[in-house]
Amino acid sequence: MRRAYKFRLYPNREQTGRLERTLETCRILYNELLAERKVTYEVTGGGISYFEQKRNLVKMKKVNDHLAQVNAQVLQDVTRRIKRSFDAFFRRIRDGKKPGYPRFKGRGRYKSFTYPQHVKSFKIKSGRLSLSKIGEVRMFQHRPIEGVIKMCTLKRDDIGDWSVIIVSELKDTPKIAIEETIGVDVGLKNLAVASDGLILEPPTCLRGSEKKLAKLQRRLSRKTKGSKNREKARAKVARHHRKIARQRRDHLHKASRCLVDSADRIVFENLNINGMLTNHHLSKSIADASWGTLIQFTMCKAESAGKSVELVPPRNTSQLCSQCGAFVRKSLSMRTHRCPECGLVMDRDLNAAINIRDKFTLGQRGRACGAVSVGRGDEAGSSPNYR
Numbered sequence: 151m152r153r154a155y156k157f158r159l160y161p162n163r164e165q166t167g168r169l170e171r172t173l174e175t176c177r178i179l180y181n182e183l184l185a186e187r188k189v190t191y192e193v194t195g196g197g198i199s200y201f202e203q204k205r206n207l208v209k210m211k212k213v214n215d216h217l218a219q220v221n222a223q224v225l226q227d228v229t230r231r232i233k234r235s236f237d238a239f240f241r242r243i244r245d246g247k248k249p250g251y252p253r254f255k256g257r258g259r260y261k262s263f264t265y266p267q268h269v270k271s272f273k274i275k276s277g278r279l280s281l282s283k284i285g286e287v288r289m290f291q292h293r294p295i296e297g298v299i300k301m302c303t304l305k306r307d308d309i310g311d312w313s314v315i316i317v318s319e320l321k322d323t324p325k326i327a328i329e330e331t332i333g334v335d336v337g338l339k340n341l342a343v344a345s346d347g348l349i350l351e352p353p354t355c356l357r358g359s360e361k362k363l364a365k366l367q368r369r370l371s372r373k374t375k376g377s378k379n380r381e382k383a384r385a386k387v388a389r390h391h392r393k394i395a396r397q398r399r400d401h402l403h404k405a406s407r408c409l410v411d412s413a414d415r416i417v418f419e420n421l422n423i424n425g426m427l428t429n430h431h432l433s434k435s436i437a438d439a440s441w442g443t444l445i446q447f448t449m450c451k452a453e454s455a456g457k458s459v460e461l462v463p464p465r466n467t468s469q470l471c472s473q474c475g476a477f478v479r480k481s482l483s484m485r486t487h488r489c490p491e492c493g494l495v496m497d498r499d500l501n502a503a504i505n506i507r508d509k510f511t512l513g514q515r516g517r518a519c520g521a522v523s524v525g526r527g528d529e530a531g532s533s534p535n536y537r
């Protein structure tokens with residue numbers, strides 16, 4: 151299991167200069183490597199491999215002074231990044247998705263670089279991060295690092311502050327015996343409702359923050375283009391954007407902690423996040439992103455606790471009656487589930503959460519006795535105890 155720690159860095163002026171220059175050198179190298187791949191393909195119809203590009207770095211360094219000033223492994227990681235973006239591109243083609251050819255990175259579009267090996271190129275010394283070719287940068291380490299340190303990535307945010315993401319490798323937490331399973335329905339009115347009655351509200355602090363953001367943006371729009379004051383106003387907007395993003399993340403961390411602490415297995419609907427992003431309604435798209443992050447955070451925290459997260463296909467979970475299974479059609483505005491068959495009256499989201507939980511547990515039971523499972527019918531035939 152891998153764990154990432156993010157710590158704030160406080161580089162001095164010279165170090166900041168070196169960090170910025172390294173980032174810029176990496177960006178230019180990235181674009182050159184991308185161009186090389188593109189040209190090779192256009193001329194020969196073939197590709198150029200990751201190893202070839204990595205080998206060529208040695209030659210490039212002899213003629214390019216900027217490259218020589220950056221740690222060799224950091225440069226090698228740039229070739230790895232190119233390889234990864236091409237791998238992803240070919241994977242999208244294979245999966246029949248929109249391919250999206252890897253793009254050249256403009257100024258401000260390249261935000262981080264990586265030291266892939268601990269000890270050789272970077273080290274942590276009491277309160278400082280020692281980086282090859284950069285120096286010993288002051289670091290605020292707000293928590294101890296568990297496990298074996300593997301690599302680190304230096305990241306510059308939109309405001310110009312630097313932080314480091316340190317990745318460590320931990321032993322996997324043994325899985326605990328599962329006693330309690332909850333289903334979780336995510337929504338707009340509540341962030342999430344669990345089948346045991348737990349309600350997670352959307353962050354309330356955001357409403358005030360968003361109002362302030364709108365005010366700052368109005369001010370920015372009134373400033374003359376190219377003026378000093380406009381630049382100041384732009385910085386204020388960026389700073390406030392960052393604050394809102396942090397508040398949102400903080401809330402999602404707390405919410406996912408609640409979920410993981412309240413059960414051994416958490417079942418979500420497998421939401422089609424990509425499909426939902428085509429929705430142009432802003433508040434909706436933000437909510438979509440929040441749900442995705444909530445599921446992701448819950449998965450990470452569950453893994454550390456030896457618990458598990460399962461996903462079930464989203465179908466009719468809000469329409470079916472969780473008590474008798476009757477189909478009760480309701481529009482989005484109907485907040486209460488009223489079943490004409492068995493008389494069950496229940497909050498709409500809670501009813502859906504119970505359905506999500508049952509979809510998984512019934513599916514499992516069905517698979518265990520060899521019947522066609524409800525939740526994951528497609529997998530029933532290939533499950534080992536069926537063969």
Ligand SMILES: [Zn+2]
Pocket residue numbers: 471472473474475476489490491492493494
């Ligand atoms: Zn019913």
